[in-house]
Amino acid sequence: MSNKKLKFLLIVEQCNPDWASVPLVGYNFFQKINNLVDTTLVTHIRNKPALEKHPEYEKIFYLEEGNLTKQYYKILA
Incomplete structure (x- = not known):
């Protein structure tokens, strides 16, 4: 059996x-799964500032909001 971690x-x-x-809870799931696999x-x-405090996590991609979504949340806030 191979010693490679699953991706x-x-x-x-x-x-x-x-x-x-x-x-x-989402972060805890990510943390535990990351300990087991690649x-x-x-x-x-919006999660970027908090996750950047943890440099051990190298493979993170952030999705930005579209303009319509940004305007929607400005109205709600």
């Missing part, structure tokens, strides 16, 4: 170690 693509929109509830995370750009 995973994990898409977790809410993945933030600094927030409570669902974002923290994980690439795809998440929302």
Whole structure:
């Protein structure tokens, strides 16, 4: 059997170690799975500041919001 780690693509929109509830749960799932396999995370750009505090995670791609979504959340906030 090969000693290579499996490669995973994990898409977790809410993945933030600094927030409570669902974002923290998403981060905990990512953290545990990353310990087992070679994980690439795809998440929302709003999680970038918190995840950059953890340089051990090298393979993270951030998706930005479109202009329409940004305007929608400005109205709601």
